[in-house]
Amino acid sequence: MTPSEESFHLDSQASGRQVLKAIAARFSTRSELLPNRKTIYYDTFDWRLHEAGSVLEVNTDDRATTLRWQTPDGPLRELLPPDGVPAFAWDLPAGPLRHALSPLVEMRRLLPLVHLETSGEALQILDDNRKTVARVVLEETSAIRPDETGQRQSLPLTLRAIPVKGYQKAFDALLQMLSEESRLEPAPTPPLVLALGAIDRQAGDYSSRLDLRLEADQRADEALKQVYRSLLRTIIANEPGLRADLDTEFLHDFRVAVRRTRSALSQLKGLYPEATVSEFRREFNWLGSLTGPTRDLDVNLLKMADYRALLPEEVRADLEPLTEFLERHRGLEHRRMVQALAGKRYRDLVERWQTFLDQPPAEGELPRNAATPIGELASRRIWKAYRRVLEKGEAIGPETPPEALHRLRIEAKKLRYLLEFFRSLYDAEGVTRLVKALKQLQDNLGDFNDFVVQQATLGRLAQQMIDERLQPAETLMAMGRLQERLENGQEREREGFYRRFEKFSAPGNRKRFRRLFKQQERPER
Amino acid sequence: MKVFATYNIKGGVGKTATAVNLAYLAAASGARTLIWDLDPQGAATFYFRIRAKVKGGGKKLVRGRSDPDSLIRGTDFEGLDLLPADFSYRHMDLALEKTKKPTKRLARLLQPLAAEYDILFLDCAPSISLVSESVFVASDALLVPTIPTTLSLRTLDQLRHHLDEREKRRPMVLPFFCMIDRRKSLHRRISDSTDSSTHGMLETKIPYSSVVEQMGLHRAPLAVFAGRSQPARAYEELWREIGTRMRP
Numbered sequence: 118m119t120p121s122e123e124s125f126h127l128d129s130q131a132s133g134r135q136v137l138k139a140i141a142a143r144f145s146t147r148s149e150l151l152p153n154r155k156t157i158y159y160d161t162f163d164w165r166l167h168e169a170g171s172v173l174e175v176n177t178d179d180r181a182t183t184l185r186w187q188t189p190d191g192p193l194r195e196l197l198p199p200d201g202v203p204a205f206a207w208d209l210p211a212g213p214l215r216h217a218l219s220p221l222v223e224m225r226r227l228l229p230l231v232h233l234e235t236s237g238e239a240l241q242i243l244d245d246n247r248k249t250v251a252r253v254v255l256e257e258t259s260a261i262r263p264d265e266t267g268q269r270q271s272l273p274l275t276l277r278a279i280p281v282k283g284y285q286k287a288f289d290a291l292l293q294m295l296s297e298e299s300r301l302e303p304a305p306t307p308p309l310v311l312a313l314g315a316i317d318r319q320a321g322d323y324s325s326r327l328d329l330r331l332e333a334d335q336r337a338d339e340a341l342k343q344v345y346r347s348l349l350r351t352i353i354a355n356e357p358g359l360r361a362d363l364d365t366e367f368l369h370d371f372r373v374a375v376r377r378t379r380s381a382l383s384q385l386k387g388l389y390p391e392a393t394v395s396e397f398r399r400e401f402n403w404l405g406s407l408t409g410p411t412r413d414l415d416v417n418l419l420k421m422a423d424y425r426a427l428l429p430e431e432v433r434a435d436l437e438p439l440t441e442f443l444e445r446h447r448g449l450e451h452r453r454m455v456q457a458l459a460g461k462r463y464r465d466l467v468e469r470w471q472t473f474l475d476q477p478p479a480e481g482e483l484p485r486n487a488a489t490p491i492g493e494l495a496s497r498r499i500w501k502a503y504r505r506v507l508e509k510g511e512a513i514g515p516e517t518p519p520e521a522l523h524r525l526r527i528e529a530k531k532l533r534y535l536l537e538f539f540r541s542l543y544d545a546e547g548v549t550r551l552v553k554a555l556k557q558l559q560d561n562l563g564d565f566n567d568f569v570v571q572q573a574t575l576g577r578l579a580q581q582m583i584d585e586r587l588q589p590a591e592t593l594m595a596m597g598r599l600q601e602r603l604e605n606g607q608e609r610e611r612e613g614f615y616r617r618f619e620k621f622s623a624p625g626n627r628k629r630f631r632r633l634f635k636q637q638e639r640p641e642r
Numbered sequence: 643m644k645v646f647a648t649y650n651i652k653g654g655v656g657k658t659a660t661a662v663n664l665a666y667l668a669a670a671s672g673a674r675t676l677i678w679d680l681d682p683q684g685a686a687t688f689y690f691r692i693r694a695k696v697k698g699g700g701k702k703l704v705r706g707r708s709d710p711d712s713l714i715r716g717t718d719f720e721g722l723d724l725l726p727a728d729f730s731y732r733h734m735d736l737a738l739e740k741t742k743k744p745t746k747r748l749a750r751l752l753q754p755l756a757a758e759y760d761i762l763f764l765d766c767a768p769s770i771s772l773v774s775e776s777v778f779v780a781s782d783a784l785l786v787p788t789i790p791t792t793l794s795l796r797t798l799d800q801l802r803h804h805l806d807e808r809e810k811r812r813p814m815v816l817p818f819f820c821m822i823d824r825r826k827s828l829h830r831r832i833s834d835s836t837d838s839s840t841h842g843m844l845e846t847k848i849p850y851s852s853v854v855e856q857m858g859l860h861r862a863p864l865a866v867f868a869g870r871s872q873p874a875r876a877y878e879e880l881w882r883e884i885g886t887r888m889r890p
Binding site: 183241284 | 670671673691713717718760861
């Protein structure tokens with residue numbers, strides 16, 4: 118194996134020159150022209166590549182544009198056409214890199230994190246045949262913000278020692294000289310971390326996951342404000358990407374945060390004055406329905422690949438008019454939504470909600486649950502939501518209509534949100550296991566519901582296409598075939614339900630729920 | 643990984659010059675490139691100032707007992723590596739014969755390199771043998787430097803004929819004229835009248851030039867010491883043309 122290169126930071130140009138001089142005195146060398154290089158680091162908005170312990174960069178010099186993905190299993194690399202900077206995984210040339218990257222990145226856009234501009238000089242270390250056996254590069258790099266400010270910041274001057282494959286001894290001698298003679302210490306920080314730091318960013322500074330630290334004896338009204346503040350941060354963080362339509366998941370995360378807020382407002386009552394709560398509930402409901410149509414069309418468009426795969430090869434192309442139809446409508450809906458989000462009603466909502474959440478704790482006469490310790494209220498609510506899921510789930514048999522499964526899905530979602538809001542109050546491992554079991558049940562219910570909804574949606578879309586006098590007969594026929602396939606899927610999921618529910622309601626999980634959330638009998642306040 | 647072999651049954655036609663210059667150009671365009679110098683004379687290895695020595699020799703390598711990766715040497719040029727020649731390669735036929743499925747042997751040895759390189763050049767010794775059979779199986783395209791003489795064209799036909807008779811996967815054959823000496827009337831006549839329609843020749847022609855011979859003096863590809871010379875530009879043109887021919 119080729120040893121990997123080493124980097125060293127230097128405090129000044131002068132000391133850099135000194136090191137180069139020392140190397141030239143010790144080894145036979147030749148100076149080399151070093152082309153200027155531009156590097157752009159990429160990740161998704163929710164840092165999927167960083168979370169996977171990987172780094173994705175595009176390097177451009179006078180020779181080529183190269184995409185490099187450093188993963189824990191080693192590097193992958195792909196040559197790109199000049200200026201062929203990728204936006205989505207599916208834009209990349211087919212090959213091992215795209216194959217490995219796609220399932221991780223999915224539908225998220227690759228966003229530039231930071232640009233680097235590097236220039237410098239190089240020294241080749243030669244053997245007796247005047248053959249290059251190692252390289253030393255002295256580099257100056259600026260980190261540049263990838264936005265209109267273009268804010269620029271110098272990184273420390275860096276000396277890189279680069280091995281040449283098959284000449285380990287020469288490289289070892291070079292490293293030894295750098296450490297013993299020039300007293301250099303290997304640079305401790307990876308370049309991406311350094312570059313992000315230079316533009317005041319930090320890897321992993323956004324996640325759609327709730328990460329709260331609540332205390333069991335906190336007042337419930339204050340603890341919930343903490344939950345709401347975290348959700349509002351997610352709403353605000355996703356707004357720009359949603360407006361700019363960078364990818365579908367900004368809207369998705371935005372909507373999930375809105376839904377969680379609504380769920381908490383309706384499930385955890387008696388914390389704030391009734392008039393205040395009902396006003397905010399009304400406004401968040403409005404926000405939910407405002408953003409619904411665009412999301413529905415996004416879901417349909419994301420499903421198109423699956424739809425194509427469900428149909429025989431020769432009729433797949435018939436779905437093209439449907440894709441175009443969906444894209445056109447989505448464009449219109451998105452514009453309408455963005456306009457509304459720029460309006461007064463939305464701005465007022467965010468501002469008033471923020472003001473409300475920032476108010477100091479209420480005093481005097483409080484609503485009935487406001488001063489209850491959050492640990493107690495959370496357990497009571499989770500236990501109740503859990504009982505309801507069990508009850509509704511146990512009532513489901515072969516004759517139950519699909520609506521009952523839909524209602525169970527809603528109850529399961531409520532329970533899931535509560536578990537996520539309050540997980541920091543309980544033993545983390547126990548909650549994690551319950552969430553996992555619940556998630557498997559939810560996935561089944563979600564897939565079942567998807568099949569039901571998609572069949573109805575396809576019917577509705579077909580009618581819409583006819584109304585708009587688009588009558589591509591082949592497309593309508595292909596959609597009819599799809600409906601059949603989806604019905605088969607629906608039945609499959611329904612059969613799978615009993616097994617999933619049995620697993621969720623197994624004695625082990627019952628015991629765990631009881632241990633974590635069941636309280637001593639006491640009258641509900 | 644695309645595999646090119648510079649091949650001709652005849653010797654002294656410019657195979658190594660082609661492999662070295664094209665490999666340099668491939669690497670300069672950003673492709674990770676490897677040359678395997680299969681010729682026991684080791685001319686390509688010499689051009690890159692690398693010692694013509696492979697630990698364990700050709701026998702061990704062919705039998706899959708050496709890790710090719712550990713034998714590879716970086717050249718002076720970033721992105722361009724070389725698997726050196728070894729004098730023992732002259733017995734490679736014998737070593738191959740002793741393996742199972744000898745004609746597929748080379749292709750198997752090259753497999754693990756596919757993740758590390760985009761382009762591989764096999765610089766072959768002149769001959770038609772078990773080694774060349776093995777090269778045909780492993781290659782996507784044979785680059786056949788051809789001197790414009792009647793006999794050379796006949797040899798080219800023989801090669802095509804031979805490949806046509808094989809049932810196995812056939813590499814693309816990309817012959818081109820090289821070492822054209824405009825002072826010789828035969829060279830002029832043949833290179834001007836033979837084209838893609840008659841012998842499937844590439845358009846690009848590499849002229850005879852003493853600059854090419856100086857590669858041995860400079861021990862470097864043309865682009866390094868005579869980048870503006872006529873043959874250096876002809877190799878650039880050739881590499882472009884090969885690129886357009888290889889596109890699916």
